[in-house]
Amino acid sequence: MARPPDARERTTERAQGPSARLKLTLSYAGFLMVAGVLLLAVVWVFLLRYVPDPPDTVRNPRGGLLLGERPRLPPGPDRQDLVDAFAPKAAAMLAFLLLFGLVGGWILAGRMLAPLTRIGDATRLAASGSLSHRIRLPGRNDEFRELSDAFDTMLARLEAHVAEQQRFAANASHELRTPLAVTQTLLDVARKDPDRDNGELVDRLHAVNTRAIDLTEALLLLSRADQRSFAREHVDLSLIAEEATETLLPLAEQRGVTIETSGDVTPTVGSYSLLLQLCTNLVHNAIVHNTADGGAVWVTTGAQPDGVVLTVENTGEPLTSQMASTLAEPFLRGSGRLRSEHAGVGLGLAIVERITEAHDGTLTLTPRTGGGLRVVVWLPAAPPTAGG
Structure with missing residues (x-):
């Protein structure tokens, strides 16, 4: 049986009308x-x-002109x-x-x-x-030129987005294939050597499986941020930053990193869980990507007339401006900045960037003087409430 046309196909089946x-x-x-x-x-x-009506003639019954009547000229048109x-x-x-x-x-x-x-x-x-074709309509600026330029801008963004998604899909496939390949190798080794102690095998399988789970959860979180499928509520970014800092304080003490927090009340509108993930990723990134002999992390929040700002700075290896600007790309790891025992999945700052964009904010990455990274997140301020 032939498949009936869906609603989209039915809407396009229209009678041919006169052209524009x-x-x-x-x-x-x-x-x-x-x-x-x-x-x-x-x-x-x-x-x-200028054309008169034909005049009515009044004649004398006896013939001739009436008394006082003037002779008529030959009639005109x-x-x-x-x-x-x-x-x-x-x-x-x-x-x-x-x-x-x-x-x-x-x-x-x-x-x-x-x-x-x-x-x-x-x-x-x-x-x-x-998507590489562009209209580039010549001539002066008018309604058609504005429509053409808007369409070219849309095509450029679509092309960049598709390229980014393709690159992301390829990187994600590679990252997911690595733990699966390691797991397969470990299982093959265990099957060929049944007398081998399984304690080490179980530990390694647990570590590889944990990494695969972390990567999958990060990909799901990234997809959720891209789709903006979350409820928005009034939150205080300074309290969220303090919660993330307190959660990661044991990790900082273990690595000998000191954390200093300061700031004002920073009301904004967004998802509490996503903004908590944003702060957690930034603070965790600042702790892990620090100097080997201890270091420092500064977490500050501030309010502006039109927005709120979260700033996370850390000591670390010197970075160039070009390297700092590319650290938010998915699966990109700064060389010499990650330790082997905590390599992560390469999506920490990428998730931060997507969450920031989903909240209509901006993310700025700049190197610190003397080494380290300075991350600034700007988010729109919450509108004043009726009671305020």
Whole structure:
């Protein structure tokens, strides 16, 4: 049995109607005809003012002129003569205006709709998968030029987004394949050597499985942030940062890293769990990517007229501006900044960036003078409540 068309297919099945160029042509010609008729009507009324009606004659019953009557001159042209002379020329003029309106309207409509033709061609190319095509409509700035530029901007963003998603999918597949391959290797070794102590094998399998779970959860969290499928509520970013710092304080003490927190009340609107994940990732990143002989982490929050700011700084290895700007890319690990016993999954700052974008904020990564990283997260401030 043939598959019935779905709702989307049914909406596209429409009867073929007249083209926009034909509609514009008929509109131009119709307007020109109306203007011609009005002009001829004005001319007709103007001419009638100077053509008198045929006078009524009063004759003497006995013949001759009445007393006081002046002799009449030979009669001039009357209204019937004007109609006979004006009507054929007016009809010819209207026929010429109709022909001129149709031809001229067709040409003008074609020139006016030419940009839409280019935009339509670019749309069909984009629908077929070619996102690299650009319209680049020439000429001065008008409605069509603005539409063309907006479409080019949309295509550029779509192309960048698709490229990023493809790169992300390839990296994620590689990262997920690594623990699976390690697990398969360990199981093959255990099967070939059944007398081997399984204690070490279990520990390694546990570590590999934990890494795979962490990576999967990070990918799910990243997808949730991209889709913006979360409820928004009023939260205080400073309290969230303090909670994340207290949670990671044992890890900082274990590594000999000191954490200093300070700041003001920073009300914003967003997901409490996602913003807590954001703060946790930043503080964890600052602790792990620190100097080998201990270091420091500074967590500060502040309020601005139009937003709130979270700043996380840490000591560490010197970084260049180019390296700092690329650390938020998925699965990108800074060389020499990660220890082998806590390699992570390479999505910490990528998740921070996506959560920030999902909350309409901005993320800035800059190297600190003397080594380390400075991360600044700006989020829109919460609107004042009715009671405030």
